[in-house]
Amino acid sequence: MKLNKKDLLGIKDISVEEINFILETADSFLEISTREIKKVPTLRGKTIINLFYEASTRTRTSFEIAAKRLSADTINISASTSSVAKGETLIDTARNLEAMNPDIIVIRHSAAGAPHLLASQVKQSIINAGDGAHEHPTQALLDMMTIKEKKGKINGLKIAIIGDIAHSRVARSNIYGLTKMGAQITVAGPATMLPRDIEQMGIKVYDKMQEAITGADVIMMLRIQLEREKQNIFPSLREYSQRFCLNRGNIALAKKDVIVMHPGPINRGVEISPDIADDLTQSVILDQVNKGVAVRMALLFLLAGGHE
Amino acid sequence: MKLNKKDLLGIKDISVEEINFILETADSFLEISTREIKKVPTLRGKTIINLFYEASTRTRTSFEIAAKRLSADTINISASTSSVAKGETLIDTARNLEAMNPDIIVIRHSAAGAPHLLASQVKQSIINAGDGAHEHPTQALLDMMTIKEKKGKINGLKIAIIGDIAHSRVARSNIYGLTKMGAQITVAGPATMLPRDIEQMGIKVYDKMQEAITGADVIMMLRIQLEREKQNIFPSLREYSQRFCLNRGNIALAKKDVIVMHPGPINRGVEISPDIADDLTQSVILDQVNKGVAVRMALLFLLAGGHE
């Protein structure tokens, strides 16, 4: 089988078969990162550019490690030290990079749709590493991989997503993906953080976190953007955490074997209590990070033309 | 043949034979970037340091890709994250790097002459990646390579350079190089942006862009530094673009088969109209970027001791 796509732009546009194929490929790469010599020559002589217009540790590092473990050459470009500052348009930057013959451009950008624009303009493969409040497809893939590993399946699971749904690219990509895979999704968050059209997507929306997580197999907590407090999107961090922080009390409403997810970086005591975050019988937050490298290895491999 | 030079500091100091030799070597490297596996082991075990005191996307990325395709190890140092901030002198920084046994130091610096100072102080090869308003020799080499490919020769061509000649290291290096190679150069720009002594270099200077580009085989547009507007070096961007923007109207004065060049990043609608920049029957702006990787591969190879 082969991934018949030039780009990975979002979860909305890929099929269940493609998701499963990516996750199976990722599974087969998982073991490489545990070897004594964590490197295979698969992408030797390929050039991967990480073009990050927003600060990032984990996503950029994860892509860079994934590329290096496949023996690709990696080039990091961050907006702050680049001629982006000189006012060049995104498309001109991309066309210039294209002229240097990279194989894949990984882009993170604050504007929704930026990766799609690039993909339509350059012949290289584009991977969306997060675009505004739109999509973060590799995060959703690593989340699905983690759920499949822990629960054996996604179909039929009850999955609660809690927090700032409206502004979260992680939530959006996961809602597309998990719905396709047959999960039943509930969400909860402050009214100002819930998208209006979300019930049309087959999602159950609750005011109270407690209702959303009752009986859940999976609870996915979202990071609250601390800077939103100043924008008056929610009253105060204190009130937010009283209503939407996952803790020992409310987690008891979920299934006994519930798993707790978070895309990181976590705000301890705001959206998740430290004891929940650190309880490795329930928290799979670090498993998510671990799967992230394998998912990115799989995508780099598949988009660079690899197939089994 | 061999390049009998320790450093590449400027085009002023190299001969026509050396330019031709570098361009021929670059030609032979061009094909590597189009291979399935874009990498040769030529510089394995060599250390290339990119020491950038000014922000840059394309030049730094181009050098880094060039080095990696030759299997060299690359180290990026940018002023903002380095101990440069601690007030160390340039020479002390360079001597410290020298003590770590790199093979080549690529330097960009806002001070004219900085690479020459380094070259006199350290035993490693220095490549000037742009020094103040002085020289940008790799840009001129990739420009000459592009012209030779598109026109078959440089000798006898009429080449117009338009814009801020006085403050442009790209213009200066190209004037040295193209003159040596036998081209006839005309320039135009605002009076405050024309160096006084330029006619002594055998260059024809015009007030009006139209006069400079009439009958031209090549038009090289320079980037206007937007920050110069505040320095009152020219009246306004609007006036500048009315007088010096290359567009469908004035380009008709050039030869039918004129090619349009620009070192990038371009200011669309300021020094070049978008339709001209994007018309690939005339614009060779992305060819220039593409040749840049090959020229830098050639220089890294030749200065690191390679010969055919």
Added chain:
Amino acid sequence: MKLNKKDLLGIKDISVEEINFILETADSFLEISTREIKKVPTLRGKTIINLFYEASTRTRTSFEIAAKRLSADTINISASTSSVAKGETLIDTARNLEAMNPDIIVIRHSAAGAPHLLASQVKQSIINAGDGAHEHPTQALLDMMTIKEKKGKINGLKIAIIGDIAHSRVARSNIYGLTKMGAQITVAGPATMLPRDIEQMGIKVYDKMQEAITGADVIMMLRIQLEREKQNIFPSLREYSQRFCLNRGNIALAKKDVIVMHPGPINRGVEISPDIADDLTQSVILDQVNKGVAVRMALLFLLAGGHE
């Protein structure tokens, strides 16, 4: 023999035998950096993360070059472009990195004890690349390596350390190391820059630099942090340099064959006069930098499980 340690956190906690073993291993790596092909496959497939919360040129570059000459993959994370800015705790950052299966994390942090905290929390090897005013063990190791090479031994030497002893991690690590190795240490500096408990460590403390360096085999000048002037820790740079600048006059008090050391970056004319810094019959400042790469190669090798 083998280094039976997971981490290198400080010189305080390692034995004379361990120091000697690291220095001997470093000696054996010194030659690699002088080869035509400066690279050995020893750490192929290992991942080294440089996690720098403070700006650095020489230390980060030295670790990166060391790793690359051993064929390890290197990932640079600097606080300014990372999600550190998003308020994640140090431990959460480290655990996230841990989940990506690196082999060694090299950390520089402004907080004393940060590397120790990491070492207790993650399974990977941690190397302290400088923590606050606490320790900078790789600097002390390269200093000891330089002294051994130049003097043939450390035991019995008289070594003067001059400057801001209290706030210097370089001084602290060297005092631990050189004392263990049998040197007799004298220090001098402004009263506000001398730690109170230092005489209990067997160190002779002098007000006057002249007394401390009289008869010295080695003079180690410390960098004065220029920002301390504003904190009123010393009266003025001018007065500091009148009292504590090493120059042609006062160096005559030391042994004839004294060597002069400095961890860099140097403040010319403040703590060291330019003619002393540049006199290669006495100054070994650049030898220190050169040894730094070998010491770091040795540590990466030994902590990644290598043994002879």
